[in-house]
Amino acid sequence: DTAVSQTPKYLVTQMGNDKSIKCEQNLGHDTMYWYKQDSKKFLKIMFSYNNKELIINETVPNRFSPKSPDKAHLNLHINSLELGDSAVYFCASSQDLWQRDSYEQYFGPGTRLTVT
Amino acid sequence: AQSVAQPEDQVNVAEGNPLTVKCTYSVSGNPYLFWYVQYPNRGLQFLLKYITGDNLVKGSYGFEAEFNKSQTSFHLKKPSALVSDSALYFCAVREPNYQGSQGNLIFGKGTKLSVKP
Numbered sequence: 163d164t165a166v167s168q169t170p171k172y173l174v175t176q177m178g179n180d181k182s183i184k185c186e187q188n189l190g191h192d193t194m195y196w197y198k199q200d201s202k203k204f205l206k207i208m209f210s211y212n213n214k215e216l217i218i219n220e221t222v223p224n225r226f227s228p229k230s231p232d233k234a235h236l237n238l239h240i241n242s243l244e245l246g247d248s249a250v251y252f253c254a255s256s257q258d259l260w261q262r263d264s265y266e267q268y269f270g271p272g273t274r275l276t277v278t
Numbered sequence: 279a280q281s282v283a284q285p286e287d288q289v290n291v292a293e294g295n296p297l298t299v300k301c302t303y304s305v306s307g308n309p310y311l312f313w314y315v316q317y318p319n320r321g322l323q324f325l326l327k328y329i330t331g332d333n334l335v336k337g338s339y340g341f342e343a344e345f346n347k348s349q350t351s352f353h354l355k356k357p358s359a360l361v362s363d364s365a366l367y368f369c370a371v372r373e374p375n376y377q378g379s380q381g382n383l384i385f386g387k388g389t390k391l392s393v394k395p
Contacts (some may be wrong), residue, residue: 166321193381203316203366205385217382252321256381265310265329265372267383269321 165189166270168253174276175243183238183273185253194236195254195267196228205252211236243277250274280305280371284386291359291393299354299389301369310372311352312383313343317365325367328352339363359393366390 166187175181187194193212199205209228210217216228225241240247253270281304291297303309310329314322326337328345336342343354354367367390370383 195382203388205322205368205388207382207384210382254322265381266312266324266327268324269314271321272319 166253166255166268168251168270168273170273171271172274172276174278176278177243177245179243180239180241181243181275182240183251183253183275185236185238185270187234187253187255187268187270189255189257189268191255191257191268192233193256193258194230195256196236196238197252197254197269199250199252199272201249208251209236209238240275243275245277248275248277280373280384282369282371282384282386284367284369284389286389287387288390288392291391293361293393293395294358297354297356297359297363297391297393299367299369299391301352301354301386302350303352303369303371304350305371309345309350309352311343311345312370312372313337313341313352313354314368314370314385315339315365316368316388322368325354359391361393361395364391364393 169184195210196208197205208222211230227239230236250272252272254267256267283302312327313325316322325341326335328335333345341356345352366388368388369386373382
C-alpha cells in the first residue's frame with residue numbers, strides 16, 4: 163500500500179551510460195515532481211508535471227528527461243551520465259494545484275544514483 | 279523570489295527537553311509553509327503545514343509550528359524531545375501558482391536534530 167514508490171532504490175552505473183528511474187503513485191494525485199538531493203542534503207526541484215504540462219527547472223541539463231505514460235507514473239530518464247549526476251533522486255506527488263488544503267507533497271523513498 | 283532559511287545546521291537537545299528548529303522565509307504574496315522530516319536513508323515525510331488560519335499548527339508525532347508573519351518565521355517545536363526524533367528537518371515554502379510554476383516546494387538546507395538520552 164505504498165503511496166509513492168520508486169525503483170530502483172540503488173543504481174550504480176558508469177559514466178556515459180543511459181539509465182531510467184521509475185516512479186509510481188497510488189494516491190490519485192494530479193501532479194508529480196522530481197527532486198535532486200545532493201551530497202550536502204540540499205533539495206532542488208528538477209521537474210513538475212500536471213495534466214500533461216511539464217515545467218522544467220532551467221538549471222537541469224537536457225540529458226534529463228521525464229516521461230509520464232499516465233497520471234500515476236513519472237519516470238526519469240538520464241542520458242550520458244556524468245559523475246556530477248551522483249545524488250539521491252526523489253519523486254513526489256501532490257493532489258491538486260488549486261485546492262489549498264491539498265498543497266502538501268508526498269515523497270517516495272528515493273533512488274541513490276552513483277556514477278563511477 | 280521565494281526563499282527559506284534554516285539558520286542552524288544542527289540542533290542538540292537532551293531527551294525530555296523542549297526543542298525548536300528555526301525557519302524564516304521570504305515570499306511574495308501569502309506564504310504556504312511546510313515542515314518535513316527525513317530519517318537516514320529514507321524519503322521525506324510530511325509533518326505539518328501552514329496555509330491559513332491559526333498561527334499555531336499541530337502536526338505529526340507531537341510536533342507543532344508557529345507562524346509569525348511579522349518576523350517571517352515558521353519555527354518547529356516540540357514540548358518534550360525523544361531520541362527517536364533525531365533526524366534531518368526541512369522547512370519549505372510553496373511557490374504560488376503562476377506560469378512557470380506548479381506549486382514547487384523551495385526547501386531550506388535542512389537542520390540536523392540530535393536528541394541525546
